[in-house]
Amino acid sequence: xxxxxxxxxxxxxxxxxxxxxxxxxxxxxxxxxxxxxxxxxxxxxxxxxxxxxxxxxxxxxxxxxxxxxxxxxxxxxxxxxxxxxxxxxxxxxxxxxxxxxxxx
Numbered sequence: 291x292x293x294x295x296x297x298x299x300x301x302x303x304x305x306x307x308x309x310x311x312x313x314x315x316x317x318x319x320x321x322x323x324x325x326x327x328x329x330x331x332x333x334x335x336x337x338x339x340x341x342x343x344x345x346x347x348x349x350x351x352x353x354x355x356x357x358x359x360x361x362x363x364x365x366x367x368x369x370x371x372x373x374x375x376x377x378x379x380x381x382x383x384x385x386x387x388x389x390x391x392x393x394x
Contacts, residue, residue: 291381293360299384300357307350314343349385356385368392 291299317339359365366375370392379386386393 291377293365296365296380296384297357297360300353300360303384304350304353304357307346307353310346311343311350314339314346318343352385352387355387359387 318336356365359367366377366380367373368375368389369387371389373389373391375386375389379390
């Protein structure tokens with residue numbers, strides 16, 4: 291992938307994550323049902339949404355850091371050993387920071 295393709299993919303991922311986070315936060319702020327049985331279901335859903343929210347925010351942080359590395363010509367270099375990360379690994383996880391050897 292070219293740097294422009296990587297930039298485009300990361301920017302799109304960032305936008306998707308921001309949208310997901312905004313939607314989850316909007317759901318948290320809306321009112322809850324008056325019905326007790328509905329409140330129990332909503333409480334369970336809130337637990338799931340909270341975990342999805344947490345994961346989306348963590349992934350967004352990784353994407354933002356990858357965009358920073360791309361801008362500063364550090365993208366694709368292992369944060370531990372400074373060697374190049376396998377392009378196939380980056381294709382699967384474009385915000386990964388370590389090569390396969392350092393990740394183990």
